Every structure is written in C-alpha cells, then in structure tokens.
Amino acid sequence: MAQMRLDKFLGEMGVGSRSQIKEMARKGRILVNGKTELKSDRKIDPQTDTVTADGRTVQYVSMEYYMLNKPAGTVSAREDGRYPTVLELIPQAKRKDLFPVGRLDVDTEGLLLITNDGDLAHRLLSPRKHVDKVYYARIQGRLPQDAVSRMEQGLVLEDGLCTLPALLEILEDRKGDDESQVRLTIREGKFHQVKRMFEALGCRVVYLKRLSMGPLVLDETLSPGQCRPLTDEELRKLSNA
Numbered sequence: 001m002a003q004m005r006l007d008k009f010l011g012e013m014g015v016g017s018r019s020q021i022k023e024m025a026r027k028g029r030i031l032v033n034g035k036t037e038l039k040s041d042r043k044i045d046p047q048t049d050t051v052t053a054d055g056r057t058v059q060y061v062s063m064e065y066y067m068l069n070k071p072a073g074t075v076s077a078r079e080d081g082r083y084p085t086v087l088e089l090i091p092q093a094k095r096k097d098l099f100p101v102g103r104l105d106v107d108t109e110g111l112l113l114i115t116n117d118g119d120l121a122h123r124l125l126s127p128r129k130h131v132d133k134v135y136y137a138r139i140q141g142r143l144p145q146d147a148v149s150r151m152e153q154g155l156v157l158e159d160g161l162c163t164l165p166a167l168l169e170i171l172e173d174r175k176g177d178d179e180s181q182v183r184l185t186i187r188e189g190k191f192h193q194v195k196r197m198f199e200a201l202g203c204r205v206v207y208l209k210r211l212s213m214g215p216l217v218l219d220e221t222l223s224p225g226q227c228r229p230l231t232d233e234e235l236r237k238l239s240n241a
C-alpha cells in the first residue's frame with residue numbers, strides 16, 4: 001500500500017482533526033513502531049507500520065460496508081438537527097467518512113447500504129444504470145383494477161414526471177377494509193417516488209420498507225436498527241453487478 005501522512009491516517013480513523021493530531025504528536029502521545037513521533041506530517045506505510053495513539057494501536061481500514069435495517073424515525077444523512085442519523089446506528093464503524101447509499105424517507109424502513117466506497121455508490125445510484133429497488137408497502141385506498149398495467153406502462157406523477165415501467169405485485173388485497181399489501185420494483189430513485197406513484201393511483205402508502213437494491217437483499221434476521229458488515233459473497237455480487 002502507498003505511503004500516507006500520519007495525520008491523514010489518524011484523521012481517517014477518527015482519532016481527531018489534523019490540528020488535534022498535530023497537538024497530540026507534539027505532546028508525545030503518538031508512537032510509530034514503538035517510537036514517539038513528534039511530527040504528524042511524516043509519511044507512514046499503513047500496512048507495515050504500527051501506529052499507537054494514547055496507548056491504543058490504530059488499525060487502518062480503507063473501505064467499510066455495512067447493511068443496516070433502517071428503522072423509522074432516522075434520517076439517511078450524515079447530519080441532522082432533528083432526527084438521529086443512520087450513521088449513529090453503526091457503532092462499530094472505524095472510518096469517519098461513511099455515508100448512506102441513497103436516501104430512504106424518515107418513516108421508511110429497510111435495506112440501506114452504508115459505506116465510504118464512492119465508486120460503488122455511484123454505480124448503484126446512477127440514473128443511467130437502472131438498478132432495481134424492491135419495496136414492500138402497505139397501501140390505503142382502493143387500488144384501481146388496472147394498477148398493475150399502469151405501473152408497467154409508467155405513470156405521470158403530480159409534477160409531470162413520467163416514471164419508468166415498474167413491476168407491481170399485489171400480495172394481499174382485502175376488499176373490505178381498503179388496505180392492500182404490495183411489492184413494487186422500480187428502477188429509479190426519485191424523491192418520494194414510491195409514495196408518489198401510489199398517489200398517482202389515488203392511494204396512500206402507510207408503511208414502506210426497502211427489501212433489496214440490485215443484488216443486495218435485506219437480511220431479515222436484522223431487526224430495525226440493527227446492522228452488520230456485508231459478507232464477502234455480498235461484496236462480490238455488488239462488484240460484479
């Protein structure tokens with residue numbers, strides 16, 4: 001692995017800001033291969049050098065990948081003044097530059113990939129790549145008879161946006177109480193897209209959960225709020241996708 005500056009290495013691993021690390025080094029709190037290092041701008045090899053900060057050995061991790069079952073009441077952002085962020089649900093994260101790949105609404109649950117791999121995020125989110133996203137939803141209001149074919153043809157949303165063809169599967173349609181359970185597969189990710197598609201059919205989404213994104217499928221053993229690192233198999237599928 002290429003050499004990198006000691007302060008960059010420690011900054012990426014969340015030890016502190018560049019100026020805090022400079023101060024720590026000046027005070028002799030940082031060791032490289034067992035020797036006090038006063039200069040925080042020196043180069044190190046993250047693979048072969050052992051770096052210790054305040055007595056704790058700092059391991060370098062260049063990429064991290066977590067699957068989160070996002071609970072309702074959290075925001076898919078790095079910071080928010082009102083709600084807890086999804087990043088607060090990854091306590092084992094080593095890096096400070098993780099971000100959620102795409103956004104789920106505050107009240108949406110389900111699959112969210114959290115990583116610092118910008119290339120992968122771009123491949124999954126690029127509108128030109130048409131990556132399938134599958135959602136489970138509970139819908140209030142009577143679904144029109146031709147709901148499946150209208151979703152398949154593409155709908156015009158309230159702002160004039162035309163959606164790409166989507167696959168609607170009706171899992172349960174209880175005629176009596178006007179509530180249905182459905183699975184919807186879409187290939188784009190416009191703002192509030194699923195909710196707006198059902199609004200265009202005269203219905204309302206009352207519960208929404210993402211089940212999959214491309215080859216990545218929500219691990220149903222994760223309860224809302226729980227996360228785990230991606231397996232090698234999941235990473236392989238994502239990089240081949």
Ligand code: URA
Pocket residue numbers: 103104105106108191192193194195196208
């Ligand atoms: N579509 C929505 O309306 N909301 C989401 O959170 C995701 C897709």
